[in-house]
Amino acid sequence: MAGLLEIKDLHKSFDGTPVINGFSLEVTEMTVCCVVGPNGAGKTTTMDLITGRQKPTSGTIHFAEEDITGLGEHEIARRGIGRKFQVPAVFRELSVRQNLEVAYSKQTNALKNMFVFGDAAMKRKLDEIAALANLTERLEVEAGTLSHGETQWLEISMVLMQNPRVLLLDEPVAGLTEGEIMKTARLIKQLKETNTLIVVEHDMGFVREIADVVTVMHMGTLLAQGTIGEIEANDRVREVYLGSEEH
Ligand SMILES: Nc1ncnc2c1ncn2[C@@H]1O[C@H](COP(=O)(O)OP(=O)(O)OP(=O)(O)O)[C@@H](O)[C@H]1O
Numbered sequence: 001m002a003g004l005l006e007i008k009d010l011h012k013s014f015d016g017t018p019v020i021n022g023f024s025l026e027v028t029e030m031t032v033c034c035v036v037g038p039n040g041a042g043k044t045t046t047m048d049l050i051t052g053r054q055k056p057t058s059g060t061i062h063f064a065e066e067d068i069t070g071l072g073e074h075e076i077a078r079r080g081i082g083r084k085f086q087v088p089a090v091f092r093e094l095s096v097r098q099n100l101e102v103a104y105s106k107q108t109n110a111l112k113n114m115f116v117f118g119d120a121a122m123k124r125k126l127d128e129i130a131a132l133a134n135l136t137e138r139l140e141v142e143a144g145t146l147s148h149g150e151t152q153w154l155e156i157s158m159v160l161m162q163n164p165r166v167l168l169l170d171e172p173v174a175g176l177t178e179g180e181i182m183k184t185a186r187l188i189k190q191l192k193e194t195n196t197l198i199v200v201e202h203d204m205g206f207v208r209e210i211a212d213v214v215t216v217m218h219m220g221t222l223l224a225q226g227t228i229g230e231i232e233a234n235d236r237v238r239e240v241y242l243g244s245e246e247h
Pocket residue numbers: 014019037038039040041042043044045046
C-alpha cells in the first residue's frame with residue numbers, strides 16, 4: 001500500500017546553504033512516525049516543507065496520492081494536514097471551550113457544517129475531543145490558567161477540531177512532567193485509531209512509548225529508519241545522536 005504521505009528526494013537550501021539534502025520518507029496511514037535527530041538535523045525544516053511554510057528547492061511531497069509540493073500553507077491545511085507548533089498559540093483570555101470553538105470555526109467546512117448539522121455537531125465533537133485530551137473538567141476556565149501540559153493538550157485539541165487526517169506535532173512533551181508525558185502518550189495512542197501522526201521529539205522514553213516507526217535525520221538526510229529497537233541498536237545512530245550529551 002502506498003504511504004498516505006510520501007516525501008521523495010527533498011532538498012532545501014537557505015541562501016545557497018543546503019539544509020535538507022535528498023530526504024525521503026513514506027508514512028503509512030494510522031501509524032505514529034517519530035522524527036528524531038541532533039539539533040540542526042533539519043527536522044523542523046522538514047515539517048515546514050510538508051506544511052507549506054517553506055517551499056522546497058527540489059523534490060516532491062505527495063499526500064493521499066496528490067502532489068502537494070509547493071502549495072500554500074492554507075491549501076495544505078485544507079487538504080487535511082494539521083500542525084501543532086512547539087510554542088503555545090492559545091488565546092489565554094478565552095476559556096478552553098472558546099478556544100476549541102474558535103479552532104472549529106477555522107476549519108474550511110465550518111460554516112457549511114454549522115448550516116447542515118447545527119451547533120450540536122460541534123458540541124459533540126468538542127466534548128469528544130475534550131474527553132480524549134483530559135480537558136473535560138477544564139472547559140470553562142481561562143486558557144491562561146492551564147498548566148503547561150494542559151496547554152499542550154489544548155493545542156492538540158485545537159488542531160483536532162479542524163479534522164486533520166495527518167497531525168504533525170513539534171516536541172509535544174518538552175517541559176512536561178513524567179505524569180503529563182504518560183498522559184500525552186496515551187492520547188497519541190488513542191489518536192492513532194483515527195489519525196496519522198508525525199511527531200518530532202527528543203525525549204526517547206516518550207518515543208519508545210508511541211512510535212511505530214522511528215526516522216532518524218542527520219545533516220538533512222535520512223540516517224536510519226526502523227522500530228525503536230532497531231534504531232537503538234544502530235551503531236551509526238548511537239554515534240551521531242543517542243550517544244550525545246542530550247541523552
Ligand atoms: N529560515 C532559515 N534560514 C536560514 N537557515 C535556517 C532557516 N531555518 C533553519 N535553518 C537552518 O537549517 C538547519 C536545520 O534547522 P532545523 O531547525 O530544521 O533543525 P532541527 O533538526 O529542527 O533542530 P532542533 O532539534 O534544534 O529543533 C539549521 O542549521 C538552521 O540554522
